[in-house]
Amino acid sequence: MTDVPEPAVPEPAVPAPAGRPRRLCVVGAGYVGLTAAACFAHLGHDVTCVERDPGRLAVLQDGGIPIHEPGLGELVTSGRAAGRLRFTADVAPALDGADAAFLCVGTPPQPSGEPDLSYLATAARELARHAASDLVVVVKSTVPPGSCEALELVCAEEARPGVAIDVVSSPEFLRESRAVEDFLAPDRVVVGADDAGVARMVADLYPSGCPVVVCDRRGAELVKYAANTFLAIKISFANEVAQLCDALGTEAAAVLAGVGADHRIGREFLRPGPGYGGSCLPKDVAGFVSLGAAAGTCTDLAEAAEAQNTRARHSVVERLDSVLGGLAGRRIGVLGLAFKDGTDDTRDSPGLQIVEDLVAAGADVATYDPLVDARLPAGSRMPTPADAVSGADAIVVTVASDEYRALDPMETAESMAGRVVFDAAGVLDLDVWGSAGLTVYGVGRGVPHSFYPVVWTPLRWTTARRTAEAA
Numbered sequence: 293m294t295d296v297p298e299p300a301v302p303e304p305a306v307p308a309p310a311g312r313p314r315r316l317c318v319v320g321a322g323y324v325g326l327t328a329a330a331c332f333a334h335l336g337h338d339v340t341c342v343e344r345d346p347g348r349l350a351v352l353q354d355g356g357i358p359i360h361e362p363g364l365g366e367l368v369t370s371g372r373a374a375g376r377l378r379f380t381a382d383v384a385p386a387l388d389g390a391d392a393a394f395l396c397v398g399t400p401p402q403p404s405g406e407p408d409l410s411y412l413a414t415a416a417r418e419l420a421r422h423a424a425s426d427l428v429v430v431v432k433s434t435v436p437p438g439s440c441e442a443l444e445l446v447c448a449e450e451a452r453p454g455v456a457i458d459v460v461s462s463p464e465f466l467r468e469s470r471a472v473e474d475f476l477a478p479d480r481v482v483v484g485a486d487d488a489g490v491a492r493m494v495a496d497l498y499p500s501g502c503p504v505v506v507c508d509r510r511g512a513e514l515v516k517y518a519a520n521t522f523l524a525i526k527i528s529f530a531n532e533v534a535q536l537c538d539a540l541g542t543e544a545a546a547v548l549a550g551v552g553a554d555h556r557i558g559r560e561f562l563r564p565g566p567g568y569g570g571s572c573l574p575k576d577v578a579g580f581v582s583l584g585a586a587a588g589t590c591t592d593l594a595e596a597a598e599a600q601n602t603r604a605r606h607s608v609v610e611r612l613d614s615v616l617g618g619l620a621g622r623r624i625g626v627l628g629l630a631f632k633d634g635t636d637d638t639r640d641s642p643g644l645q646i647v648e649d650l651v652a653a654g655a656d657v658a659t660y661d662p663l664v665d666a667r668l669p670a671g672s673r674m675p676t677p678a679d680a681v682s683g684a685d686a687i688v689v690t691v692a693s694d695e696y697r698a699l700d701p702m703e704t705a706e707s708m709a710g711r712v713v714f715d716a717a718g719v720l721d722l723d724v725w726g727s728a729g730l731t732v733y734g735v736g737r738g739v740p741h742s743f744y745p746v747v748w749t750p751l752r753w754t755t756a757r758r759t760a761e762a763a
């Protein structure tokens with residue numbers, strides 16, 4: 293008998309940047325900055341991350357991470373252990389020998405819809421003041437077209453004599469809850485620069501093998517706004533179809549699966565729900581609209597997406613109000629406060645909006661979210677989903693979480709005072725929950741347990757023909 297050699301087990305691919313390892317400074321240790329810093333260190337670069345919030349910095353310097361992001365803690369720990377990742381409040385040492393500095397600070401929305409660029413300007417000035425030699429500043433924050441050019445002028449004013457600062461755009465596209473995965477295997481890297489050599493150097497910092505789009509700075513800045521606006525339009529379109537499905541008594545999931553199966557359209561983001569939220573989509577659609585206003589172009593599609601989203605966000609409580617015949621004094625359990633599953637981020641969250649609308653309508657609200665900070669206002673926070681639904685006249689599910697999908701309908705029904713469930717996230721099985729004696733409402737799930745007698749043109753035509761034949 294001859295020995296059969298064991299099949300060779302392929303070595304896991306070692307992540308590497310497209311170019312040589314560099315010394316990098318990353319400013320801002322939020323969702324984007326901390327992910328970028330940890331992933332760049334994982335790729336072999338030497339990274340110093342600057343964070344000005346003393347609380348955040350203390351957590352990082354103690355070896356923890358201040359946000360919830362799967363896989364990020366492990367990368368931070370291994371980067372620190374390898375001596376390739378460190379955190380500081382001081383820009384000067386972080387810039388020592390750095391080839392590039394990434395700006396990853398917040399650009400929050402202002403009431404006008406335009407982003408507040410003051411954090412970015414402050415951070416750019418600090419970089420320019422402390423740069424001892426030529427530096428490439430890469431703007432990862434989402435900024436309107438023209439911002440990199442303006443920041444380059446700001447840097448030129450502050451820079452020491454003889455120090456040249458190039459400002460380059462490389463917007464970030466990561467999704468919270470999948471930030472590490474997206475950063476290390478992005479659909480694309482976008483680099484906007486005036487100088488081809490600088491663009492190459494920046495593109496080569498990212499993982500090898502990922503598609504790279506190189507363009508001018510205004511183009512790169514616009515890619516981010518246009519991409520997020522398109523995603524928002526897709527979500528609002530799904531909600532528009534869902535409203536039609538509710539009116540016609542049919543299931544949006546099947547309709548949208550049929551629509552999304554066309555590869556020109558795609559299935560992603562064609563899910564009805566309580567509207568989009570988070571720190572990016574609402575802000576970036578508003579930014580896109582204000583860009584159009586400033587440039588004198590039409591942004592009707594983006595504005596329609598916003599209007600539809602506002603409707604989607606308020607319709608949950610409006611429908612609950614009509615089903616329950618009023619919300620004052622009713623106890624409502626809300627499952628999900630973050631803007632989506634798998635994150636602790638509540639910025640512009642539909643779940644929080646629902647809680648706010650319920651409280652404004654006089655409801656007594658009990659909430660649950662496994663990742664969200666217990667200090668949040670509005671409604672009393674419960675330690676388990678069972679506590680949040682216990683004694684409730686109705687419950688609302690706001691995010692598509694497996695934890696809520698796995699709830700026992702019989703146990704839930706027994707602990708509730710009422711029979712109404714509003715599954716805005718579309719995670720519960722209507723039949724199973726219906727057989728537990730509960731009435732489940734949702735977005736685009738038809739009208740349960742009753743036929744909604746819509747008579748639109750084709751049915752009217754059939755009815756008219758039958759009547760004519762009978763006569």
Ligand SMILES: NC(=O)c1ccc[n+]([C@@H]2O[C@H](COP(=O)([O-])OP(=O)(O)OC[C@H]3O[C@@H](n4cnc5c(N)ncnc54)[C@H](O)[C@@H]3O)[C@@H](O)[C@H]2O)c1
Nearest residue numbers: 320321322323324342343344345397398399415433434464
């Ligand atoms: N969160 C996302 O999913 C995401 C995805 C793509 C792009 N973006 C964009 O990236 C940018 C950052 O977003 P975020 O969610 O990471 O924000 P964030 O608020 O989570 O993090 C920003 C961090 O920068 C720090 N900071 C501010 N000014 C500083 C300074 N001068 N020096 C040092 N640190 C400073 C803040 O303390 C904070 O920790 C925004 O423009 C956002 O639109 C965000």
